[in-house]
Amino acid sequence: MNKRIQQNVMIKGTKDGLTLHLDDSCSFSELLKELESKLSANYQFQENDSGIAVKVHTGNRYLLEDQKNRIRELISQKKKLVIDEIISNVITKEEAKQWKDEHQMTTIAKVIRSGQILEVVGDLLLIGDVNPGGTIIAGGNIFVMGTLRGIAQAGHNGNQESFVSASVMKPSHIRIADKIMKAPDKYIEDGHMMECAFINENGRIIVEKIQAFKNHRPNFNRLEGGL
Amino acid sequence: MGEAIVITSGKGGVGKTTTSANLGTSLALLGKKVCLIDTDIGLRNLDVVMGLENRIIYDLVDVIEGRCKIHQALVKDKRFEDRLYLLPAAQTSDKTAIVPEQMYKLVHELKQDYDYIIIDCPAGIEQGFKNAIAGADKAIVVTTPEKSAVRDADRIIGLLEKEENIEPPKLVINRIRNHMLKNGEMMDIDEVTNHLSIDLIGIVVDDEQVIRASNEGEPIAMDPNNRASIAYRNIARRILGESVPLSSIEDEPKGLMAKLKKLFAGS
Numbered sequence: 494m495n496k497r498i499q500q501n502v503m504i505k506g507t508k509d510g511l512t513l514h515l516d517d518s519c520s521f522s523e524l525l526k527e528l529e530s531k532l533s534a535n536y537q538f539q540e541n542d543s544g545i546a547v548k549v550h551t552g553n554r555y556l557l558e559d560q561k562n563r564i565r566e567l568i569s570q571k572k573k574l575v576i577d578e579i580i581s582n583v584i585t586k587e588e589a590k591q592w593k594d595e596h597q598m599t600t601i602a603k604v605i606r607s608g609q610i611l612e613v614v615g616d617l618l619l620i621g622d623v624n625p626g627g628t629i630i631a632g633g634n635i636f637v638m639g640t641l642r643g644i645a646q647a648g649h650n651g652n653q654e655s656f657v658s659a660s661v662m663k664p665s666h667i668r669i670a671d672k673i674m675k676a677p678d679k680y681i682e683d684g685h686m687m688e689c690a691f692i693n694e695n696g697r698i699i700v701e702k703i704q705a706f707k708n709h710r711p712n713f714n715r716l717e718g719g720l
Numbered sequence: 721m722g723e724a725i726v727i728t729s730g731k732g733g734v735g736k737t738t739t740s741a742n743l744g745t746s747l748a749l750l751g752k753k754v755c756l757i758d759t760d761i762g763l764r765n766l767d768v769v770m771g772l773e774n775r776i777i778y779d780l781v782d783v784i785e786g787r788c789k790i791h792q793a794l795v796k797d798k799r800f801e802d803r804l805y806l807l808p809a810a811q812t813s814d815k816t817a818i819v820p821e822q823m824y825k826l827v828h829e830l831k832q833d834y835d836y837i838i839i840d841c842p843a844g845i846e847q848g849f850k851n852a853i854a855g856a857d858k859a860i861v862v863t864t865p866e867k868s869a870v871r872d873a874d875r876i877i878g879l880l881e882k883e884e885n886i887e888p889p890k891l892v893i894n895r896i897r898n899h900m901l902k903n904g905e906m907m908d909i910d911e912v913t914n915h916l917s918i919d920l921i922g923i924v925v926d927d928e929q930v931i932r933a934s935n936e937g938e939p940i941a942m943d944p945n946n947r948a949s950i951a952y953r954n955i956a957r958r959i960l961g962e963s964v965p966l967s968s969i970e971d972e973p974k975g976l977m978a979k980l981k982k983l984f985a986g987s
Contacts, residue, residue, distance in 0.1 A: 604917050606878030607871055624874050624915065 510546030517552035730872030732843030746956030771937020820854035827855025
């Protein structure tokens with residue numbers, strides 16, 4: 494290390510282990526080379542050291558999964574180092590979108606007609622009807638501000654806590670996680686009360702008026718985390 | 721430059737062709753220059769309903785494939801001087817004989833010369849439907865007050881709403897039977913419009929005269945006294961932008977209902 498070069502890898506010790514700050518402006522191959530040499534040259538291991546947790550900060554550099562693996566490989570070759578996590582300031586748009594979608598309610602104003610399928614990752618707020626033959630699918634909960642006459646599937650990712658609510662509840666069937674509730678043979682015409690379908694204590698989907706929902710899920714508000 | 725209106729329904733037998741013929745006739749009666757296009761290749765009917773069957777020389781597929789010029793294939797309806805023309809469908813090919821792009825070009829060309837292009841769409845949602853809607857600016861969905869027809873109309877509306885070049889479709893409820901409505905045996909108009917949630921542009925009563933007229937090749941809209949005819953003429957006026965109230969004419973006249981009942985009793 495006689496040549497004076499720019500510091501692309503900075504190693505800092507914290508009480509939790511090591512933190513490697515990787516420069517985000519140099520090329521990746523340069524970075525790997527320097528990482529390699531830094532790790533072998535600068536660090537003297539004590540025999541009695543237990544594994545040292547390493548956090549890798551990559552700054553504003555976006556690493557592909559493959560590149561992450563190469564860094565992991567490189568670091569884990571050094572006997573005492575254990576990769577804790579690789580942290581980056583940047584994520585791809587897709588990842589950001591997915592993250593956002595999963596934690597967000599999607600509001601859509603539309604009539605879902607026969608043959609149409611509407612699928613969202615998080616919660617769904619539909620302003621409009623779901624007609625017979627139409628399907629709505631949500632990873633989270635479903636709120637229909639209209640008449641639900643088609644198929645609704647909440648908790649698509651398997652969340653048993655999900656529920657379906659509708660201003661007028663006349664679905665052809667409802668699914669929550671892996672449970673299915675079929676429609677009754679006939680819906681009573683009168684009384685357009687807001688209703689809510691959810692899985693009860695016995696593991697069956699029941700439909701109740703919306704006010705009764707809080708009795709079945711007393712800690713629902715906390716679960717949502719005040720978002 | 722005119723506008724192209726596609727008449728569609730999804731389900732067969734609800735009255736697309738009848739509606740196309742009568743709207744075309746009504747618009748021509750109102751002094752507009754109209755071209756009817758039958759896109760039901762292989763099962764053409766519009767020419768029969770219009771009474772122009774025997775005058776067909778070339779057809780839609782001939783035009784598309786360049787075997788003739790458009791004006792050679794257009795059949796002129798002599799009852800309307802120079803205002804009503806029909807471009808008949810081919811009877812020998814099938815729906816795959818043309819593609820949407822060709823249809824779009826054709827309709828676009830016709831729009832230069834006509835005020836209204838009325839496109840009669842075949843039943844179904846396949847190629848024939850795609851061809852029919854390709855050049856359209858507006859769409860009219862025809863349904864009857866039956867669950868099956870409304871279901872199909874719902875599907876069709878969903879497909880039409882996806883098309884960016886077509887304005888939100890309008891609804892015609894056809895074949896309404898007043899006595900069944902009163903008994904609650906039929907879906908009522910509110911039920912249908914609530915279900916489909918699109919604008920209603922007209923309702924047409926079920927009238928035996930419509931069948932007679934179509935058999936004679938003389939669209940019912942030419943009869944100034946018939947209820948169905950008045951309904952079609954009203955739709956045409958609404959297409960032209962007039963605001964014609966729905967219920968005042970179509971629901972009220974008791975005398976005609978009584979006449980109809982007598983007809984039923986007599987048969």
